[in-house]
Amino acid sequence: MPANRPATEEPRLTVTRPPRRRLRRVLAAALPVPVVGLVLLVASGNLLLPLRQVVTIEAKMASKRDFFQDPVVERLLMKHGFRVHITNMGSREIAKQDYEGYDVVFPSGQPASDLISRERARANRPVLLYRPFVSPIVLATYRDYAEVLTAEGVAQRLPGSGGRPMYYTLDMRQFLDLARGKRKGVQRDPEDGYRWDEIDRDDHVRNGNKILAQTSDICESNSGGTYLGLVAFVEHGNDAPDSEAEAEQLARKIKPLLVEQGLPSSERAETYLSPDGQSIAPVSVIYEHQFLAHQIGYEADKGATDDERVLLYPSTRFVTEPQLVALTGDGARLGELVSENRELQHRAMELGFRARNATSGATGDELTRFLTERQIPVPTTSSDDTRAVLPSLPLLEKMIEIVGDCPDRTGSR
Numbered sequence: 001m002p003a004n005r006p007a008t009e010e011p012r013l014t015v016t017r018p019p020r021r022r023l024r025r026v027l028a029a030a031l032p033v034p035v036v037g038l039v040l041l042v043a044s045g046n047l048l049l050p051l052r053q054v055v056t057i058e059a060k061m062a063s064k065r066d067f068f069q070d071p072v073v074e075r076l077l078m079k080h081g082f083r084v085h086i087t088n089m090g091s092r093e094i095a096k097q098d099y100e101g102y103d104v105v106f107p108s109g110q111p112a113s114d115l116i117s118r119e120r121a122r123a124n125r126p127v128l129l130y131r132p133f134v135s136p137i138v139l140a141t142y143r144d145y146a147e148v149l150t151a152e153g154v155a156q157r158l159p160g161s162g163g164r165p166m167y168y169t170l171d172m173r174q175f176l177d178l179a180r181g182k183r184k185g186v187q188r189d190p191e192d193g194y195r196w197d198e199i200d201r202d203d204h205v206r207n208g209n210k211i212l213a214q215t216s217d218i219c220e221s222n223s224g225g226t227y228l229g230l231v232a233f234v235e236h237g238n239d240a241p242d243s244e245a246e247a248e249q250l251a252r253k254i255k256p257l258l259v260e261q262g263l264p265s266s267e268r269a270e271t272y273l274s275p276d277g278q279s280i281a282p283v284s285v286i287y288e289h290q291f292l293a294h295q296i297g298y299e300a301d302k303g304a305t306d307d308e309r310v311l312l313y314p315s316t317r318f319v320t321e322p323q324l325v326a327l328t329g330d331g332a333r334l335g336e337l338v339s340e341n342r343e344l345q346h347r348a349m350e351l352g353f354r355a356r357n358a359t360s361g362a363t364g365d366e367l368t369r370f371l372t373e374r375q376i377p378v379p380t381t382s383s384d385d386t387r388a389v390l391p392s393l394p395l396l397e398k399m400i401e402i403v404g405d406c407p408d409r410t411g412s413r
Contacts, residue, residue: 054081057331066293090221129324130324131321132348132356148196155170179193212257231258233390268284269291305375313379352367
């Protein structure tokens with residue numbers, strides 16, 4: 001080699017890594033389908049999710065199944081290893097029928113939960129109770145009917161954030177008087193209750209039906225039984241009956257005010273929210289969360305609230321305390337999760353429930369903030385409202401059986 005020839009560098013071999021997406025495509029073409037699935041799960045970080053052990057919870061539920069059947073709630077529960085299989089029935093029916101083989105039962109109010117707790121305690125099989133949220137009983141109606149009652153002096157608009165009111169307070173005494181044929185202090189035949197077109201001076205509603213609030217089946221549902229308790233409380237001079245004889249007499253007295261019932265417990269809110277609801281039942285007894293959930297969904301879809309549907313808050317009120325009754329260890333784990341998990345509590349609020357604070361047990365201001373942010377009026381109640389007291393459990397059961405002519409189902413347990 002000549003001394004003056006410059007030295008040349010050895011050629012370098014550069015190896016470039018294909019992009020990750022290209023690598024996935026190459027692997028997908030070369031590997032069997034199960035292996036491809038495994039590779040993609042590893043790449044996405046979701047390898048462990050499908051392999052998580054999932055416990056199926058067997059549950060009997062009434063109206064609060066709205067929460068557990070929500071797709072977001074279902075995904076959150078699955079993330080924590082729960083799938084809930086629901087058998088749907090009314091609250092009282094849950095308590096009266098067999099609940100062996102179930103992990104949880106979730107009636108919509110305290111009376112049915114108390115029946116179950118008492119029965120299990122007698123069998124030396126105590127239960128655990130969880131109260132994740134609250135939803136008051138309300139009377140749902142339509143704006144024209146609420147305005148007719150307002151003009152009559154039976155309802156009063158509640159203060160709001162401007163615009164047409166969404167919430168009213170209803171004088172239960174005067175409302176029941178109309179159903180008994182008493183108007184402005186003048187009594188006619190008690191069996192000849194007033195009809196809507198008799199008090200509608202401006203011809204707003206054109207309805208010849210009797211003025212009554214319609215409930216779900218009293219024999220099955222908590223809302224029906226609770227409304228019965230409210231009517232009984234008002235008719236008994238804002239007091240609950242103390243004896244069986246008193247309760248039986250009162251039940252027969254109020255029966256005409258509650259006879260136009262019969263829809264299964266799951267259908268009253270659905271009927272109210274249907275396009276034909278106004279012609280079927282002008283006033284329906286439902287839960288507050290069912291109305292708020294409708295308004296939240298309506299606003300999200302249309303950018304405004306449903307201005308024709310409004311709520312009447314009875315001046316005599318009873319706040320329902322739905323209790324999730326855990327019958328097994330898995331049921332207790334579910335109860336703790338829905339009561340304490342922040343994501344599930346937040347979702348309950350988005351579905352219109354007044355979620356309880358996991359620490360203090362009080363209902364917080366989150367629902368108020370949530371509704372305000374969406375320009376949905378926030379429900380308020382008058383400080384002058386009377387707090388109703390339901391009869392004792394045995395007396396309430398007796399009254400429900402008399403008013404509803406309920407079949408005896410105790411032998412099915």
